[in-house]
Amino acid sequence: MRYAYFPGCVAKSSAPELYNSTAQVALRLGVELVELTAASCCGTGVLNEGDPFLNTVLNARTFAMAEDMNLDIITICSTCQGVMRQDKWRLDNDSNLFAKTNEALAKINTQYKGKVEIKHLLWALVEDYGLAKLEQQVERPLKGSKVAPFYGCYILRPNEVVQFESHENPTSFERLITALGGEPVSYDGKTKCCGFPILFVQRETAFEMSAAYLNNAKQAGADFMVTPCPLCHISLDLYQKKSVKRMKFDFQLPVMHLSQMVGLALGVEPARLGFARHLVSMAPVLRELSR
Amino acid sequence: MKTQEAVFRIFRFNPELSEKPHYQTFQVKIDNRMTVLDALEDIKHEQDATLTFRRSCRSGICGSCAMKINRLAKLACKTRAKTEMDNHGEILVEPMENMSPILRDLTVDMGEFWREIDRGTPWLVWEETLAGTIKENLLTNQQQRVPDTLANCIMCGCCFSDCVSRVFDKNFTGPASLAKIHRFVADPRDEVGEKRVPTLVEMGLWSCTHCYFCWSQCPRDVRPVAAISALRILSFNAGDTNQGARHVRAFMNSVKGTGMLNEARLYLETMRWTMLRDLDLIVKMATRGKAPSLFVRPIPKIEEARSLFQLTRGARQK
Numbered sequence: 001m002r003y004a005y006f007p008g009c010v011a012k013s014s015a016p017e018l019y020n021s022t023a024q025v026a027l028r029l030g031v032e033l034v035e036l037t038a039a040s041c042c043g044t045g046v047l048n049e050g051d052p053f054l055n056t057v058l059n060a061r062t063f064a065m066a067e068d069m070n071l072d073i074i075t076i077c078s079t080c081q082g083v084m085r086q087d088k089w090r091l092d093n094d095s096n097l098f099a100k101t102n103e104a105l106a107k108i109n110t111q112y113k114g115k116v117e118i119k120h121l122l123w124a125l126v127e128d129y130g131l132a133k134l135e136q137q138v139e140r141p142l143k144g145s146k147v148a149p150f151y152g153c154y155i156l157r158p159n160e161v162v163q164f165e166s167h168e169n170p171t172s173f174e175r176l177i178t179a180l181g182g183e184p185v186s187y188d189g190k191t192k193c194c195g196f197p198i199l200f201v202q203r204e205t206a207f208e209m210s211a212a213y214l215n216n217a218k219q220a221g222a223d224f225m226v227t228p229c230p231l232c233h234i235s236l237d238l239y240q241k242k243s244v245k246r247m248k249f250d251f252q253l254p255v256m257h258l259s260q261m262v263g264l265a266l267g268v269e270p271a272r273l274g275f276a277r278h279l280v281s282m283a284p285v286l287r288e289l290s291r
Numbered sequence: 292m293k294t295q296e297a298v299f300r301i302f303r304f305n306p307e308l309s310e311k312p313h314y315q316t317f318q319v320k321i322d323n324r325m326t327v328l329d330a331l332e333d334i335k336h337e338q339d340a341t342l343t344f345r346r347s348c349r350s351g352i353c354g355s356c357a358m359k360i361n362r363l364a365k366l367a368c369k370t371r372a373k374t375e376m377d378n379h380g381e382i383l384v385e386p387m388e389n390m391s392p393i394l395r396d397l398t399v400d401m402g403e404f405w406r407e408i409d410r411g412t413p414w415l416v417w418e419e420t421l422a423g424t425i426k427e428n429l430l431t432n433q434q435q436r437v438p439d440t441l442a443n444c445i446m447c448g449c450c451f452s453d454c455v456s457r458v459f460d461k462n463f464t465g466p467a468s469l470a471k472i473h474r475f476v477a478d479p480r481d482e483v484g485e486k487r488v489p490t491l492v493e494m495g496l497w498s499c500t501h502c503y504f505c506w507s508q509c510p511r512d513v514r515p516v517a518a519i520s521a522l523r524i525l526s527f528n529a530g531d532t533n534q535g536a537r538h539v540r541a542f543m544n545s546v547k548g549t550g551m552l553n554e555a556r557l558y559l560e561t562m563r564w565t566m567l568r569d570l571d572l573i574v575k576m577a578t579r580g581k582a583p584s585l586f587v588r589p590i591p592k593i594e595e596a597r598s599l600f601q602l603t604r605g606a607r608q609k
């Protein structure tokens with residue numbers, strides 16, 4: 001398995017633990033990640049509210065790089081995946097935009113052909129690698145830990161664009177958790193918004209959102225939460241203490257990146273997965289798993 | 292035609308009889324063609340005449356029968372019962388969210404929704420009409436495209452019901468209202484047009500999180516979230532200085548400079564002095580090696596990205 005790897009800006013700045021743990025997982029599974037080092041930021045759904053055409057052209061340039069290598073793009077960030085996929089969807093369904101974009105790309109001697117696929121690591125594990133095979137690689141099973149999957153938005157919606165699975169009752173995350181030996185927890189809010197996109201504009205609303213869903217997961221008995229998106233992780237881990245306090249709750253719920261959970265189950269040394277960088281301590285979870 | 296037994300678990304509430312709602316289960320024989328509305332009619336006619344819900348056209352046009360079906364807002368007349376059974380193993384039917392009070396069973400008071408629509412001056416402002424100088428005002432196909440799509444809205448309330456922001460922020464006017472506003476902003480006949488935009492900040496223009504529920508649940512493919520983005524672009528282009536527009540500007544500058552997002556700069560330029568509230572967090576992040584650097588190295592071939600910036604700017608002016 002070989003992919004054009006688009007780690008995204010956050011994994012390379014405020015969430016280095018995501019970047020590092022993904023490298024560990026790829027190493028264990030023998031997945032080759034060829035990093036698109038010259039790719040630009042996907043725009044995170046913000047740039048396109050300044051200049052949507054620029055957003056599309058920059059992403060089309062990234063697509064062209066992967067196409068030149070004959071590889072599909074893999075991301076470890078739901079938002080990168082979603083934003084890029086929306087641009088691809090627009091390009092593939094709008095011949096004018098397609099032509100205009102390639103006209104711009106011609107000036108830098110490149111071209112988007114339309115054959116690249118954009119995948120999230122979650123889908124690559126479930127579909128390309130296969131859960132049965134992954135299960136055989138598990139060295140440190142999650143031993144019945146109760147795990148709350150937090151899908152969030154971009155990995156599911158708009159369903160017309162994403163189309164990996166139904167946003168009404170997604171199962172990929174639960175199946176992955178089960179394959180790693182954990183017990184998926186069902187709770188209200190797992191497919192809703194973590195609040196991050198409005199964290200810097202409507203802070204209090206964002207806090208109320210994330211605290212509500214963290215609380216639901218906690219009430220459902222979750223030992224920890226897992227997210228496929230580093231932006232969700234900012235909202236759910238970095239700001240957890242503040243959001244929980246605002247809602248006058250009193251609890252802590254550790255939140256892992258998807259790659260960290262997989263790495264842990266594959267037997268990667270916890271110290272190499274960067275849990276120490278989290279703001280909500282992962283110690284209780286690790287203690288339980290090492291017993 | 293092949294039939295099967297479907298399990299309907301329905302929210303029941305009659306404020307005249309009880310203070311508390313309950314759920315009641317009905318078995319209904321469904322075939323492949325039946326909609327959830329067909330089945331509800333069957334229940335009403337054959338099992339319990341007191342079951343209360345709104346419906347009228349039965350063809351996805353009037354928007355009356357919006358309700359939560361397996362936890363998401365849908366038109367009962369456009370939702371196939373068998374699909375719901377296949378996906379969920381039962382058909383859970385509840386009244387829409389974000390609207391209260393519940394009047395009876397699946398019927399909600401939609402006043403809250405209508406008040407939000409009214410907040411946005413949802414009509415064409417055209418003083419000439421009032422002055423009595425009515426003349427033909429032709430639109431090109433291109434000019435008509437956006438208003439046409441947005442005018443497909445049937446005011447069913449599905450997007451408003453499933454809007455995540457509205458749950459927590461009652462000042463956020465909601466997706467249908469903003470889509471309706473964009474319908475007139477994008478209409479060249481409207482005399483107020485883009486002048487509607489500056490007032491939208493107070494209505495929560497920047498409160499939408501892009502959760503995409505409104506896009507996914509709209510039975511008429513209106514995609515309200517796209518209208519919200521379009522309005523934000525206008526706010527940004529007009530040089531607005533609200534925090535939302537500032538965030539977009541800071542983001543753009545960051546990508547223009549290095550091709551990458553500079554998290555630290557984006558944060559500081561958007562938050563300004565309000566960052567003081569996060570000082571404790573910043574210190575903790577720094578001690579854990581999570582504080583993003585203020586200096587981001589430009590991507591290799593940054594000149595390519597920069598020239599695309601120039602090109603698209605040119606393309607926009609053309």
